[in-house]
Amino acid sequence: MQSKNKKAPTAAEKRHIERVKALPCSVCDEAGPSDCHEIKQGQWFTSVALCKSCHQGELMGLHGQRRAWAIRKMDELDALAVTVRRLVA
Structure with a gap:
């Protein structure tokens, strides 16, 4: 759901x-x-592809205890690198 204070994405961002x-x-x-997932709100071109568990999961997720991230020794920039590599491949 879009925040009330955030601009709607442009056609290119969509x-x-x-x-x-x-x-x-x-x-x-x-x-x-x-x-x-936007690394920084409103900056769609630096978004990361995340499953529900790795994004919002209580134990594994970025917005939870980040266990999936810790196990893989990843942060948001590491995940962004994976996303970008997959987009340009």
């Missing part, structure tokens, strides 16, 4: 978001569709 959502998770490689 296309990018859909491409990111089609990717597998950049942390655990679970097949898409994925969530499109």
Whole structure:
């Protein structure tokens, strides 16, 4: 759900978001569709493809205890690198 204070994505950003959502998770490689997580709110071109568990999971997720991230020794920039590599391949 879009925050009331955040600008709506442009047409180019919407296309990018859909491409990111089609990717597998950049942390655990679970097949898409994925969530499109913004590293910084409103900056859609630096979004990361994440499955629900790696994104919002209470134990494994970025917005939880980050265990999946710790196991793989990853942070958001590592996941962004995976996402970008998959988009340009």
